[in-house]
Amino acid sequence: MKLPTLVLLGVILSCAAAGSAGGADEGVITAMAEQNDISPVAEMLDHCELLLNRVQQFTERMELYHGWAQQYAAERLGEELAEARRCLDETGAVVGQLRDYLDNYLPDDWIERFEITGFYAAAENQRRRYRDQERLYCYCYGIWQVQLTHWSQSSEQQQQQTRTMLEGELNSLLDELAYFGRNDEQMSGPMLWVVRLARVLTAFEPRALDLARDQITQMLQVRLSSADQFELRWEILRCNLLNGQGGTAGWLSQWEQVRQWMLQQQWTPSQRIGYMLRLTLLLEMARQVEPMESSRPISTNALADLERFWNTEELSRPAVTELVAWPYLQSTTQQQTQEQDRLPTTDFELWCVGRQLQDSQRQWGQAASLWQRYKQEFGGDARRYEEVLYDLGFCAYQLGMLAEDQNHRQALLVEAVDNWAQLARDYPSWVSAMEPDERNALRAAIAAGTTAYNLFLQDESTYAELAQEALATLVGRVDMQSCQLTGPYTATPLSRQYRFYYGLVLAARGEYGSARVAFALVPDNDEHKLTARYQAVRSAWLEYSYAENATISPAWQQWRDELAELIAQVRQGEAVDQTLMGQSVLLLGRLWLDGSPNDPQRCLTLLEQYHDYWMSDENRARQGQWQLIEACAKLGDHGDAIRGLLAYLEGDRLNSSQMMQVCGWLDSWAGEFRTAWATGTGEQSQQWVREQLPELTARYFAMLQQKMIDAEVGEQLYAAAGRALVEVQCWTILTAMENGERAADLADELAATLRQLQSQGIELVNVWGMRGRAVAAMGQGDYETARRWWQQIRLGLEQQQSSEAIDLWWEARIVSLLCLQAQGQAAEVTHVIEVTQATTATDPGQWGRRLELLRSWAEETLELDAME
Numbered sequence: 001m002k003l004p005t006l007v008l009l010g011v012i013l014s015c016a017a018a019g020s021a022g023g024a025d026e027g028v029i030t031a032m033a034e035q036n037d038i039s040p041v042a043e044m045l046d047h048c049e050l051l052l053n054r055v056q057q058f059t060e061r062m063e064l065y066h067g068w069a070q071q072y073a074a075e076r077l078g079e080e081l082a083e084a085r086r087c088l089d090e091t092g093a094v095v096g097q098l099r100d101y102l103d104n105y106l107p108d109d110w111i112e113r114f115e116i117t118g119f120y121a122a123a124e125n126q127r128r129r130y131r132d133q134e135r136l137y138c139y140c141y142g143i144w145q146v147q148l149t150h151w152s153q154s155s156e157q158q159q160q161q162t163r164t165m166l167e168g169e170l171n172s173l174l175d176e177l178a179y180f181g182r183n184d185e186q187m188s189g190p191m192l193w194v195v196r197l198a199r200v201l202t203a204f205e206p207r208a209l210d211l212a213r214d215q216i217t218q219m220l221q222v223r224l225s226s227a228d229q230f231e232l233r234w235e236i237l238r239c240n241l242l243n244g245q246g247g248t249a250g251w252l253s254q255w256e257q258v259r260q261w262m263l264q265q266q267w268t269p270s271q272r273i274g275y276m277l278r279l280t281l282l283l284e285m286a287r288q289v290e291p292m293e294s295s296r297p298i299s300t301n302a303l304a305d306l307e308r309f310w311n312t313e314e315l316s317r318p319a320v321t322e323l324v325a326w327p328y329l330q331s332t333t334q335q336q337t338q339e340q341d342r343l344p345t346t347d348f349e350l351w352c353v354g355r356q357l358q359d360s361q362r363q364w365g366q367a368a369s370l371w372q373r374y375k376q377e378f379g380g381d382a383r384r385y386e387e388v389l390y391d392l393g394f395c396a397y398q399l400g401m402l403a404e405d406q407n408h409r410q411a412l413l414v415e416a417v418d419n420w421a422q423l424a425r426d427y428p429s430w431v432s433a434m435e436p437d438e439r440n441a442l443r444a445a446i447a448a449g450t451t452a453y454n455l456f457l458q459d460e461s462t463y464a465e466l467a468q469e470a471l472a473t474l475v476g477r478v479d480m481q482s483c484q485l486t487g488p489y490t491a492t493p494l495s496r497q498y499r500f501y502y503g504l505v506l507a508a509r510g511e512y513g514s515a516r517v518a519f520a521l522v523p524d525n526d527e528h529k530l531t532a533r534y535q536a537v538r539s540a541w542l543e544y545s546y547a548e549n550a551t552i553s554p555a556w557q558q559w560r561d562e563l564a565e566l567i568a569q570v571r572q573g574e575a576v577d578q579t580l581m582g583q584s585v586l587l588l589g590r591l592w593l594d595g596s597p598n599d600p601q602r603c604l605t606l607l608e609q610y611h612d613y614w615m616s617d618e619n620r621a622r623q624g625q626w627q628l629i630e631a632c633a634k635l636g637d638h639g640d641a642i643r644g645l646l647a648y649l650e651g652d653r654l655n656s657s658q659m660m661q662v663c664g665w666l667d668s669w670a671g672e673f674r675t676a677w678a679t680g681t682g683e684q685s686q687q688w689v690r691e692q693l694p695e696l697t698a699r700y701f702a703m704l705q706q707k708m709i710d711a712e713v714g715e716q717l718y719a720a721a722g723r724a725l726v727e728v729q730c731w732t733i734l735t736a737m738e739n740g741e742r743a744a745d746l747a748d749e750l751a752a753t754l755r756q757l758q759s760q761g762i763e764l765v766n767v768w769g770m771r772g773r774a775v776a777a778m779g780q781g782d783y784e785t786a787r788r789w790w791q792q793i794r795l796g797l798e799q800q801q802s803s804e805a806i807d808l809w810w811e812a813r814i815v816s817l818l819c820l821q822a823q824g825q826a827a828e829v830t831h832v833i834e835v836t837q838a839t840t841a842t843d844p845g846q847w848g849r850r851l852e853l854l855r856s857w858a859e860e861t862l863e864l865d866a867m868e
Helices: 005-017 026-034 039-064 067-103 110-115 119-150 156-180 185-201 208-219 226-243 247-263 269-286 300-312 314-333 347-360 364-381 385-402 406-426 441-458 460-475 499-508 512-520 529-545 556-571 578-594 600-609 618-635 638-649 656-678 687-709 715-738 744-759 767-779 783-797 803-822 826-839 845-867
Strands: 477-479 484-486
Touching: 026 067, 039 067, 039 119, 039 269, 039 314, 067 119, 067 314, 110 119, 119 156, 119 185, 156 185, 185 208, 185 226, 208 226, 226 247, 226 269, 247 269, 269 300, 269 314, 300 314, 300 347, 314 347, 347 364, 347 385, 364 385, 385 406, 385 441, 406 441, 406 460, 441 460, 441 499, 460 499, 477 512, 484 512, 499 512, 499 529, 512 529, 529 556, 529 578, 556 578, 578 600, 578 618, 600 618, 618 638, 618 656, 638 656, 638 687, 656 687, 656 715, 656 845, 687 715, 687 744, 715 744, 715 767, 715 803, 744 767, 767 783, 767 803, 783 803, 803 826, 803 845, 826 845
Parallel strands: none
Antiparallel strands: 477 484
8 A cells, every 4th residue: 555645754753853963764765666756755845945945045145135125134044044954954865765765776677666667767857956945055055154153153164065066066066977977968957056156165165266267167168048147247257256356347247248238138027027027137236335325235336226117017027016115124023213324215015015014914004004104205206106095094004994992993993094085186187006996096996985885884974075075076066057076086986986985975965956966867777777866866855945045946746746756666576675765765755745846635636656665764754744733734634633743643753844744733723713713613622622622732732842842842842832831721720611611720721831831031011921921810710800900911912913913902802801701890881892892993893703702792681681
């Protein structure tokens, strides 16, 4: 049975971990050979390769950077080299054991088992791969030691050990080349390693440079791949730089020749990027760094080259960004950013660091701090200002979504909206050089609009203006002359999708005309189109209702037709939208109540027909119930209106407008009660006049009395309700007295109402206050006091010629006569009537019948007295 690869690898690594210099157990090597399975060795080499890739990165950074960043790279390089060395030692032991096993295999089936099966060739490939890794390690280790020697941090013993290691590896390579021959194309790799290692050895043995030059001369005679040609040209530049050959100007000319040659090669983008970065690295080493820049990780000249490279080679941007940002990221992650020499100073550096923090490390707070600094230091004229605005919005949004405190979260989201909206508004043509499809002005407008709208949904009053401005940038501002939207994004599909939400925000802010236009322009294929049609009619109606001038003409029938058509269309859908149906029915009912001409009966019929829709939601149910009350009131069905109001008051659900409306109704109904009594039809009046109206008025006044105490209503409304209550109580007392009922309790209630009004500072010396006092006195049987009040009322009205004053004068005259009637003074009643008719030119109007009834009573009473 074949031993699984993971099991073999585990056994090998466990043997190595035990400290065995010999590597793996012999049985494991035998199992690999018998199973023709080289994968455990390949996997060990894969792991080594990963470690060496990190080693090579830190090696390049140590060569490229200066000051503290170079020091940090050297420290990390030492750690990575130690780890790579351990892995190479373990792997090398296994590779050596396997080769010994194959070379010393005695049975005569060697060819069948290892050659024909390809196992030996695979093992040799892995061995060569291991040798290449050893060379890379030797190269990186040598460079590390060269730098340590330069810093005087390497002892003579370490230097000698490094020299010995490099010389040993070089001799091995030279032996290999002597055995296979240098003219073989396949030997270009070992030849390049001779050049590299000899160049590094030059730091310890200057004569090694001759070996490197000799090897270069020989390689120039060999046919090389374009990749190997680049490596050779790069090494020539490096050797000439070490030797100072040709001077600075000559060397720079050579460098430019290599660069031009490289640009002509047919390489993959990744190859071109990698090679260009290495050329830039080499150029950085050649620059003369000015003393004032000694603490900078990358010189100003090298930064300029990298920035040009970033601008011209699109695919290089992530690598260049990381290359520039890396040294600063170390200080950032170590909380050392307060040290001035560890802060990026150019806009390109600062931008690269911010993007790395934002994209690779997801450090939103640190990135946002850099973006704020970018805005402050470089301003709107900076080359990447638009990109920074986008990123600042992005970071603020990410921080906001992570914030636990609600206020902090909303503040960060507002900051995100402000930056995105500024970008979308001020730079509408901006497109990111790195991600044009994902990062552009339109995307910023969408992000600002959606974020602001979500804030608006949480708190309309606080964020309505923010949402309006953000959505106006995305959707376009409303041109009321053309009834169109104008803006840089209005024609884009994504912009059209937000017209509906824009309309909702405009309507919430009371800008109904603009909202009407926005709703009308919602595309037909939008999922909110039907709701938008309803909102358009609603906005048009509200625009008219709140207009301060008369220039807006109501289109009552057009609005009604639109809603009726909409209701019919919604009902035909597979799934009826209950909310939209309820809203549309209630708005159509309102238009039938308030429109010109109005038709409250159509409103009642409509509400009855679609009762289930508007009753399905508590808020809509209240609206519908109120419309029913209004319709009944307008139709003259006061009994149903009052019964509806009595039920409505149970929930204390009246808003300020409704309270005023109820007060007006009560005043009107109290007037009808008065008219019924004045015309002598009180006994035939309906129940609502005699029973339900007094109950409603008393309950309404009690509700307002509490709201007055709680400062929820003003004195004017409270006084109006009190007047209506006093009026109703007056005529309730007079009706009871006329029917021979006891009125003392009713009079006490009226007196209590008057006292309550007076305690709230309501002035009672006007006509209706005096009338209340007069009727209360009558109900308590104090007719003399009542007559004095009625006389005072008449005296106050005699000089007034308005119809209302005349009517009140006759009321006072007639009711004061009732006081005489109650006292049995028939002769006095007759005398007063005769004098009144002789001296008064005005017609008694509705009080005429009462006057005749009093005359008849007085005459009959006098006749009876005479007969007795």
